[in-house]
Amino acid sequence: MKETQAQILKHHGGDGEFARKMVTQSYARRHDEDFWQFWNDSMAPAIAEGDSLLDLGAGVGQFVNDLAQRYPNNKVVGIDAADYMLAAQEVLPENGRLIKDDLNAPEANILAGSVAAVMANMLVHELPQPITMFKAVYQWMKPGARFCIIDLVRQPLEAYLEHKYPDGAVFEKAIERAEIESVFEHFLEHNRYHADDILYMLQGVGFKVLENTPQRGGRFVRIVVEKPC
Numbered sequence: 347m348k349e350t351q352a353q354i355l356k357h358h359g360g361d362g363e364f365a366r367k368m369v370t371q372s373y374a375r376r377h378d379e380d381f382w383q384f385w386n387d388s389m390a391p392a393i394a395e396g397d398s399l400l401d402l403g404a405g406v407g408q409f410v411n412d413l414a415q416r417y418p419n420n421k422v423v424g425i426d427a428a429d430y431m432l433a434a435q436e437v438l439p440e441n442g443r444l445i446k447d448d449l450n451a452p453e454a455n456i457l458a459g460s461v462a463a464v465m466a467n468m469l470v471h472e473l474p475q476p477i478t479m480f481k482a483v484y485q486w487m488k489p490g491a492r493f494c495i496i497d498l499v500r501q502p503l504e505a506y507l508e509h510k511y512p513d514g515a516v517f518e519k520a521i522e523r524a525e526i527e528s529v530f531e532h533f534l535e536h537n538r539y540h541a542d543d544i545l546y547m548l549q550g551v552g553f554k555v556l557e558n559t560p561q562r563g564g565r566f567v568r569i570v571v572e573k574p575c
């Protein structure tokens with residue numbers, strides 16, 4: 347756990363409070379009407395009353411909160427490893443809770459076989475390798491359950507830098523050494539997988555692919571897979 351917490355903090359630039367602020371502030375934009383339309387069309391059909399729902403890398407529990415309110419007759423569990431996220435957790439309804447676990451080596455087998463829907467939003471690129479987690483999730487899921495992954499995926503350096511510094515500004519303006527080095531380090535971390543790499547791992551574990559949609563100009567992907575019946 348300590349090693350994972352150090353990895354996460356390093357990925358978050360050594361400033362957990364700032365990372366928490368960034369991720370919580372962008373939550374509403376990332377979970378807009380279109381997102382909930384997608385959820386209702388592509389994830390909700392797998393959910394029956396009483397099933398468990400799971401959010402991996404749940405942060406302060408914003409998505410757990412939303413799901414717990416939308417599904418009052420389902421148990422909703424969020425998992426995170428960072429104390430600076432868990433300590434600031436939202437006040438959740440009775441049917442929602444956050445648990446501390448390391449998704450690099452998950453122990454939360456309390457969920458085994460009961461989970462109908464799983465979300466991993468902006469998590470996979472933060473893991474040194476996600477195969478162990480994918481295998482655990484597969485075990486936790488019921489047959490017919492669905493797993494949604496939304497994440498940053500590999501893109502050319504030009505697209506990455508243009509997003510950070512539009513109109514070639516990276517070549518025009520003076521940039522502090524610490525800033526440009528941090529941008530290049532994050533390029534590697536945010537560029538870890540092509541969407542095909544994520545699909546390859548999920549299929550290797552046994553999942554069937556239902557959706558593979560590039561998003562935000564190809565910088566992100568939304569994947570939905572199913573545990574076959």
Ligand SMILES: C[S@@+](CC[C@H](N)C(=O)[O-])C[C@H]1O[C@@H](n2cnc3c(N)ncnc32)[C@H](O)[C@@H]1O
Nearest residue numbers: 403404405426427428431448449450467468472
């Ligand atoms: C970028 S945040 C996304 C939070 C939330 N899913 C969202 O979309 O708003 C990624 C989260 O994953 C958590 N995380 C990263 N690696 C983890 C691990 N090995 N085990 C558990 N949580 C992890 C981080 O602590 C952080 O809260």
